[in-house]
Amino acid sequence: MSADTPRTVVTGIGVATPNGLGVDDFWAATRIGKNAIGRVTRFDPTRYPSRLAGEIQGFVAEDHLPNRLIPQTDRMTRLALVAADCAFEDAGVRPGDIPEFDMGVVTASTSGGFEFGQNELKKLWSQGSQYVSAYQSFAWFYAVNSGQISIRNGMRGPSGVVVSDQAGGLDAIAQARRQIRKGSKLIFSGGFDASICPWGWVAQLAGGRMSTSDDPDRAYLPFDAEASGYVPGEGGALIILEDAEAARSRGARNIYGEISGYAATFDPKPGPLDSGPSSEGGREPGLRRAIELALADAALAPEDIDVVFADAAGTPELDRVEAEAISAVFGPGRVPVTAPKTMTGRLYSGAAPVDVVSAVLSMREGLIPPTTNVTLSPEYDIDLVTTQPRTASVRAALVLARGYGGFNSAVVVQAVD
Structure with a gap:
């Protein structure tokens, strides 16, 4: 990065996860390893092979949003709108403070408004087309x-959406950083998903990676010898990104950290090109390359990274790939690794933005949150933070995310003096 390239900083946070609504509640639970995974309550999961999820309890959209928005929005959108309000307040900015064409929104989504779509399709099949909401045209x-x-x-600047499954949240943040570098003054970014409904559940089961355990403490165990899949969750985070100088000029109350590096790679589907003897049955997964490129983009060496927030797929093969990539770049056991998403389940497009939030809060407190319930398998040569939080000086963090189908993304977050 050249000296005159604008620095993109995080100045506001809005977060809603199964273990906390708002920054304070979320971090109070995350820093001590509070598990929020339990049996699904939003529908009866008895007939399904997977019955656990990370659900957000106690969220009443009507307490936060105008009545007119309720019938036209899915649960994920209601959560996102409230998170956006919280991020504005946290940043000390009101929508009218910045010209409307200088503010934009770039989010990620994995499933869209599944629950809204399910309800309207049910009306179509059982009552007829005249009973389907006109909002079905966009709410899903x-x-x-x-x-x-x-x-x-009233944000009319550069906006968009990224769809790359779990990696999408980091890809959206990177796209937002590009817009800041092009001159936008403020960009909202992050991701939210909330597809805990029968239709969404069946779609997730089709991926074949969900845990079928009924024990909330043993269902989602990345890097554990007993890992057998992941537990899904709902929620996510939105962050406000601004140019560092502009943020200081307006007197921003919070500058949590800088988005200093990003890279993405893609693992192609195995095929004829991957079957030669020199490739041992396939090309090397791209996660290691994404890490190396993100570090180069941030102008950092591996030893500059103080913690890695892992993707933590929770399946043996994917855990092995991630552990090998981390060890190859940083050296065996040379950097602390954590996966606080074991407390909430995998939040799809919302997961990585939540990890970015955890990273900047780790910098602020000097504490790495734990990977709950996991006993590190000796198969993986990484320094996984388990059981208890770890006190540490955190100046730079790496956040990893992978999406179904081969997406790999990496973001470097740094403290700002």
């Missing part, structure tokens, strides 16, 4: 969170 759509946030807050 992947881009709806970007649209609703921009409309509600």
Whole structure:
């Protein structure tokens, strides 16, 4: 990065996860390893092979949003809208403070408004087309969170949506950083998903990676010898990104950290090109390359990274790939690794933005949150933070995310003096 390249900093946070609504509640639970995984309550999961999830309890959208928005929004959008309000407040910015064409929104989504879509399809099949809400035309759509946030807050600058499964949250943040570098003054970014409904559940089961355990403490165990899949969850985070100088000029109350590096790679589907003897049955997974490129983008060496927030797929093969990539770049056991998503389940597009939030809060407190319930398998040569939080000086963190189908993304977050 050249000296005159604008630095992109995080100045506001809005977060909603199964273990906390808002920054304070979320971090109070995360820093001590509070588990929020339990049996699904949003529908009866008895007939399904997987019955656990990370659900957000106690969220009443009507307490936070105008009545007119309730019938036109899915649960994920309601969560995102409230998170956007919280991020504005946290940043000390009101929508009218910045010209409307200087503010934009770039979010990620994995499933869109599944629950809204399910309810309207049920009406179509059981009652007829005249009973289907007109809002079905957009409430289910992947881009709806970007649209609703921009409309509600009068944000008419560069906006968009990224769809790359679990990696999407980091890809959206990277796209937002590009817009800041092009001159936008403020960009909202992050991701939210909330597809804990029968239709969404069946879609997730089709991936074949969900845990079938009924024990909330043993269902999602990345890097553990007993790992057998992941537990899904709902929620996510939105962050406000600004140019560092502009943020200081306006007197920003919080500058949590800088998005200093990013890279993405893609693992192609195995095929004829991967079957030669020199490749031992396949090309090397791209995660290691994504890490190396993200570090180069941030102008950092491996030894500059103080903690890695792992993707933590929870399946043996994917855990092995991630552990090998981390060990190859940083050296065996040379950098602390954590996966606080074991407390909430995998939040799809919302997971990595939540990890970015955890990273900047780790910098602020000097504490790495734990990977709960996991006993590190001797197969993996990494320094996994388990059981208890670890006190540490955190100046730079690496956040990893991978999406179904081969997406790999990496973001470097640094403290700002």
